[in-house]
């Protein structure tokens with residue numbers, strides 16, 4: 001059994017009994033902490049090149065969430081906030097603190113209040129830092145173990161892990177010193193599979209009066225499982241349809257308050273939208289070295305968005321901003337990019353429109369003209385549960401170009417193959433005319449930004465680390481980047 005699956009099994013067993021256990025420490029210790037203030041689900045997110053968002057969960061509300069930090073083991077500085085939020089049906093509070101005034105590309109040690117040990121992170125590289133770096137990308141990654149993807153399947157699910165397989169969480173954990181951050185482009189945890197798992201005979205149903213408890217349990221298990229990654233490297237997220245509510249396998253009537261309208265997703269993460277003029281965890285951008293990264297929202301907040309009331313996804317969610325706000329922000333954000341300093345622009349939104357599966361035509365209508373107009377280099381998607389590398393494609397599928405030939409069109413990669421309870425998808429044949437490589441296997445993507453002209457992708461099988469695809473995009477251009485450090489991320 002893999003590391004993650006062993007931990008997940010233990011965590012699930014604990015979760016089932018934890019709230020009933022007598023003897024939990026409730027008395028206040030010298031530092032003012034009680035056991036219910038112990039931090040769980042530690043997670044980081046970039047906040048410019050001089051800041052870092054630190055978030056964690058606790059069983060109780062914190063009056064003043066605080067992080068101690070410093071350049072070494074000396075945690076003499078502190079940052080605080082008053083943000084400790086929960087929602088109906090959640091068993092935890094989400095605490096958010098942003099540390100500011102840091103140096104770029106620098107290691108800091110940090111400790112959340114009431115934690116027993118410190119961890120460390122490295123701040124973002126400044127825009128214009130021309131040093132090569134790597135980042136990881138996953139899509140459609142769910143909880144592993146007895147409440148999610150394991151070596152068994154329930155009725156209607158498929159593609160169980162084989163004994164000894166590493167999960168995608170295992171794989172990312174093993175390689176986390178080899179990339180600067182993780183980008184999870186939607187469908188996070190798959191807590192909404194709870195009823196499907198019950199109906200499929202995979203997990204034991206609770207009483208109907210406990211509706212909602214399993215959803216909360218699966219969500220917490222996922223965030224516990226990724227903690228060994230997300231507390232050490234920034235874990236940047238985009239929104240997917242499975243964040244909308246709890247109704248996978250049923251309809252909205254099964255969802256209790258707190259499990260509708262992206263509530264958990266909105267509460268849990270703290271993406272740098274305030275820093276980039278975006279909105280919550282829905283759309284935002286950030287610079288890192290030679291790249292301007294953009295996360296956009298394919299679920300709500302554009303014409304005919306699939307998850308809005310009346311939309312094709314039947315999720316009855318959003319919108320979250322005035323009409324037109326997201327697309328206006330996207331245009332403005334792209335117009336402001338200094339391509340001499342960040343020659344690469346990489347955008348990610350959950351639902352694909354060039355893929356050998358059903359396509360999000362309304363997403364294409366909204367986003368593609370803008371991405372093409374501003375010369376976005378690479379567009380990443382998930383949602384289809386396989387890996388497919390596409391060509392570089394012009395508006396409406398025209399002018400298909402190869403990535404080695406200095407394409408002017410955006411290059412598209414779909415990777416929704418990280419793994420979750422439901423398994424993988426079979427592509428639709430014949431494959432899309434833009435398809436260049438297909439892999440129906442659990443895996444993750446590693447990107448290497450070499451310099452301002454070359455960028456390589458690898459698709460790596462999670463189970464054994466085999467590289468199933470590699471391809472390099474070439475752009476003929478000059479830029480104004482300088483190597484500000486000789487550090488490079490390395491495998492360990």
Ligand SMILES: [Fe+2]
Nearest residue numbers: 187240241383
């Ligand atoms: Fe999806």
